[in-house]
Amino acid sequence: MPEVKVANLAKRFGDNAVLHDITFTIGDGEFFTLLGPSGCGKSTTLACIAGLERPTGGSIAVGTATFVDAGTFVPPEGRNLGMVFQSYALWPHMTVAQNLAMPLKIRKVDRREQDTLIAETLGRVGLVELKDRYPHQLSGGQQQRVALARALVYSPSVLLLDEPLSNLDAKLRDQARAWLKRLQTELGITTVYVTHDQDEALALSDRIAVMSKGDMVQIGTPQEIYETPATAEVAAFVGRCNFLTGTTTGPGEVRLDCTGKNISAPAATTAGQRVTVAIRPERLEILPSGHTAPADLNVLTAEVLTSSYVGSRHEYDLRLGDHVVQAETTRPGLTGEVTLAVEPAACLLYPTTDALPKDVEALVTIAQ
Incomplete structure (x- = not known):
């Protein structure tokens, strides 16, 4: 399967610029996810790759084929890309087999070969026995598989998926996510996936591109995006964060506003800089009052406000000075004053500026 190259992609709708100089390369067989909140430009980027939107500027190439460049625009039907929409877009008056046959008929595939390709593809998605049913006779998960099978039946060079699991309930979505990853790995097809679901992106992707307001904020592996977010905005969007x-x-020392106490952090800083410290809830260790934390950890005193049992762990809200922070632990029944211990490496520092995103500002100031 070929690689996908997007360079300096821009898109405007009238006076509204929705994509600004988007550049990335997707490797052969890679599962690449565009992640971000609604309105960030991820679906527009996918639509530009598919040929459903004509970019204002930039270039798009798949393998040796150039789809978009100065003076060049290949229409969707000339790109041999498979796409699954959020709504699935199945033809309701056609059976499962007929839905899969349509893109083959458009490509003038011989009828006997059509039957073979349809049977093989339905076998891959586990729906051979449902080939004569209509979409309204299928569950949401089965419809999702039919839409994916229709996108795969003609052997596209790249698979484009626009939030294909968002219409499924939580449990079915988890099952479909695992199944989709196995299928993509088995086929080895280059895949571009759009979602606003962070868990989905972390579980499925080889690499993730986090987008915000038409910009590409960070590209990295799921571990890089979660463990070392490039900005406070990425830290706030991907997973929970204090x-x-x-x-x-x-150097590497910060006096917290909420407690007036110093903590260590692994950042090269000079004195007098205003910073935001980001700490994941699971990196905060909660110790009952009187327990001694190792000397190499940052130690803070907090008070338990609430606790919630969520199956594999307990989640606590704690008052830290004039702030409320969240922490996760397997320790049940903690109350009153406790000790919070956190490794310096888990304290991520970001410059505090007037440009800090509003959602991050809200998280910084909550419960003051």
Whole structure:
């Protein structure tokens, strides 16, 4: 399967610029996810790759074929890309087999070969026995598989998926996610996936591109995106995070506003800088009062406000000075004053500026 190259992609709708200089390369056989909130430009990027939108500027190439460049625009039917929409877009008056046959008929595939390709593809998605049913006779999960099978039946060079699991309930979505990843790995097809679901992106992707307001904020593996987010905005969007403000007092030292105490962080800083400290809830270790934390950890005193049992762990809201922070642990029944211990490496520092995203500002100031 070929690689996908997008360079300096721009898109405007009238006076509204929705994509700004988007550049990335997707490797052969890679599962690449465009992740971000609604309105960030991820679906528009996918539509430009598919040929459903004509970019204002930039270039798009798949393998040796150039789809978009100065003076060049290949229409969707000339790109041999498979696409699954959020709504599935199945023809309701056609059976499952007839839905799969349509793109083959458009490509003038011989009838006997059509039957073979349809049987093989339905076998891959586990729906051979349902080939004569109509979409309204299928569950949501089965419709999703039919839509995927229709996109795969003509052996596209790249598979484009626009939030294909969002219409499924939570449990079925988890099952479909695991099945989709196995199928993509088995086929080895280059895949571009659009979602706003962080868990989905982390579980499925080889690499993730986080988008915001038409910009590409960070590209990396799921572990890189989660463990070392490039900005406070990425840290806030991907997973849960506590945000505390403070002032640096020297290299790798921050005095927190909420407690007036210093903590260590692995960042090269000079004194007097205003920073935001981001800490994941699972990186905060909660110790009952009186327990001694290792000397190499940051130690803070907090008070338990609420606790919730969520199956594999307990989630706590704790008052830390004039802030409320969240922490996760397997320890049940913690109350009153406790000790919070956190490794310096888990304290991520970001410059605090007037440009800090509003959603991050809200998280920083909550419960003051």
